[in-house]
Amino acid sequence: MKVGVLALQGAVREHIHILERSGAAATAVKRADQLRDLDGLVIPGGESTTIGKLLREYDLAEPIMQMHRDGKPIFGTCAGLILIARRVEGLDTPHLDLMDITVKRNAFGRQRESFEASLNIAGIADNFQAVFIRAPYIEEVGPGVEVLAELDGKIVAARQGTLLAAAFHPELTDDLRFHSYFTKMVQESLVTKVNN
Numbered sequence: 001m002k003v004g005v006l007a008l009q010g011a012v013r014e015h016i017h018i019l020e021r022s023g024a025a026a027t028a029v030k031r032a033d034q035l036r037d038l039d040g041l042v043i044p045g046g047e048s049t050t051i052g053k054l055l056r057e058y059d060l061a062e063p064i065m066q067m068h069r070d071g072k073p074i075f076g077t078c079a080g081l082i083l084i085a086r087r088v089e090g091l092d093t094p095h096l097d098l099m100d101i102t103v104k105r106n107a108f109g110r111q112r113e114s115f116e117a118s119l120n121i122a123g124i125a126d127n128f129q130a131v132f133i134r135a136p137y138i139e140e141v142g143p144g145v146e147v148l149a150e151l152d153g154k155i156v157a158a159r160q161g162t163l164l165a166a167a168f169h170p171e172l173t174d175d176l177r178f179h180s181y182f183t184k185m186v187q188e189s190l191v192t193k194v195n196n
Helices: 012-021 048-057 061-069 079-084 177-195
Strands: 002-006 025-029 040-043 074-077 085-088 099-104 115-121 125-132 137-141 146-151 154-160 163-166
Touching: 002 012, 002 177, 012 025, 012 177, 040 061, 040 079, 040 177, 048 061, 048 079, 061 074, 074 079, 079 085, 079 099, 079 163, 099 154, 099 163, 115 146, 115 154, 125 146, 125 177, 137 146, 163 177
Parallel strands: 002 025, 002 040, 040 074, 074 163, 085 099
Antiparallel strands: 099 137, 115 125, 137 154, 146 154, 154 163
16 A cells, blocks of 8 residues: 655655554655555645645646546645645635635634644544644535534534545644544555455
């Protein structure tokens, strides 16, 4: 089971470390040809506008969308959530247009307003210590989207089929539960592929 971490910005090493501790072979991805051998992909935080620009510059957008069409799980955290969203407030065109959600950017304030909160995440973890840094939140979800966690009435984690999204940074904790859930999604997609 090979999971890539998009290495354009963000806490790439931290994601790789926690994925490996969750039982996956993890690798940093910077080129489109590296996506072909992967069974899943994590899109980490950073600055969504910059990452979106680099996705186009390095011709990564279409191969990532193809991964999704092939049923390979994709996990977007913080800016990654913005990148996989179908609708982003203040943006005319979505980046990857994958998940049926509407996202508000920097919704919890700027960098200095970063904070931690304990979340109950449906099917994943109770009392998960979530780190929010210039975090977005999900304003609306489509009919196929399952809300996994809320904070003060705002959606901060969701799943739609093989897509997983978190408004926070699970890689910045020692808690494996969120990444273990994603690696389980990757395993399940491999089993489905074999059975088909």
